[in-house]
Amino acid sequence: MTTLHVRARTVAAELIRTGRQLVLAESCTAGLVAASLGGVPGISRHLCGSAVVYQERTKAAWLDVPESLFASPGVVSAEVAAAMTAGALRRTPFADLAAAVTGHLGPEAPEALDGVVFISVERRDGGPSVTRHSLGYGEAVDPTVARLKRQTEAAELVLRQILEVLSAGH
């Protein structure tokens, strides 16, 4: 049982406790947040799904993210993260909480964005809460290994932020 799975169990328990319906929109984590939650028995009653939007055109087609944002401020930005949660809530009328993540995990990222991740969590009855994170290489030397570690780290951060919003109340 990894840290990711333990954290997923905590989020699942909190979703059950609060009765919330969660929808995800994942770019750089590529479905890892959903997969970690999917390991918890009974989660299907509280996880609507995850739109893994790995290309810009998929973000536009599935979540109505405005294509103008890809040129500026760019696909890895607070604006795109917020547009992803808004789109996920719009496309999933039965969800009442959305979480989204967009970031560059490398190894081919522009230097200024290497390891940068934006996470948005939005309740249907509130505005989005967006955070910025900068992931290091850790001890990894191989960029592919670093990529996998960052994917996991980003997924853990998404789960943490969901938990904060769930615990904050109501």
Added chain:
Amino acid sequence: MTTLHVRARTVAAELIRTGRQLVLAESCTAGLVAASLGGVPGISRHLCGSAVVYQERTKAAWLDVPESLFASPGVVSAEVAAAMTAGALRRTPFADLAAAVTGHLGPEAPEALDGVVFISVERRDGGPSVTRHSLGYGEAVDPTVARLKRQTEAAELVLRQILEVLSAGH
């Protein structure tokens, strides 16, 4: 590097070689197929995304799966798997290959469907190819551990079937 990651690398290499654009629709694997492919650098040029449709209503809302199928033959069926690839191709006009999976991983599955998984792979220029699999418990005693093993096993089967269709060629 697990078997899943090795197989994901093989599929990624074949997507690059053939120039195909893949879209996924995942139920029981909950994003694990996409996450495994997402670990491969450069895959974003060939993986459009994955619709992780974890609830029946999400399958209907995101992929136009007819709700009548959920009553009969049921959500774990060849018909739903095929409807998921058809819907993924319809909702993702730039994809030319779709793969979908629906199944019961337990521990709360009806006995006749415990461990049963249906996988559909469909090329836009061809019909769906649907297979049925029955996953055992392996050596796991804890049903939650069995669930995680089955999630991985199902994801590996999806990747294998994608590879077969890609290699079959044209």
